[in-house]
Amino acid sequence: METLIPILAAHTGATRMRGRFSPITSPFDVEAMRVFSFDLTTMLSSMLATGQQEFTPELWWAEDKAWVLWTDYDLMGTRVFGSDDLIDALGGSPDIETLDWRRVRLRPPSPPRPPSRMEMRFQELLAEQEAAKAQKQEAGGQDSTEG
Structure with missing residues (x-):
């Protein structure tokens, strides 16, 4: 996350983020579903250092909606959705492992009937x-x- 956050910050005009944690204990845990606001640059220190959370929010996004992240702690992965420039910056970082999920056609289109x-x-x-x-x-x- 320490490498990801500066790249995200460079691709948004917002300093405030929105997010929510996954309701791990119960899908009916209304408090866990609550959307909250936080500062991107102090997110790790303020959220994770309290000892209440052991991971980042499941969903979080810039207030200007320039990008959104979906973290799946079970799969130990994060999906980033944003501009081509953001995705290229993430792919160009030597410290971030990325996979390209662009649509690929598995077979040629059928000839017209x-x-x-x-x-x-x-x-x-x-x-x-x-x-x-x-x-x-x-x-x-x-x-x-x-x-």
Whole structure:
């Protein structure tokens, strides 16, 4: 966290953060679900040094919503959601281990399917209607030039 916090601070205009701890003891623990505000630069010393918490909040974000973190203490990992610049800065840090979770297509897209008989018949009907409309307009245009 000591390496992560300065990078996060550089990618937000806010100094105050919002967060909430996971309700570990009970999913109905309303107090654990409470969203609270804290200062990013003193977060570790003020929150973790009290001995009440052994980990960072499960969810925390900058008040300007420039980024959000989701920490899963069971999996010992944190997901960071933010701008491309923030993600690049995290990936470029030699002290932070990162994984890139960008969408990857596992197989090439399927070729387009041939039209069904119903679709083909619909296209034929549209073409016939367009041809009849064009003939009618052409016939109407000849009558006005002859008169």
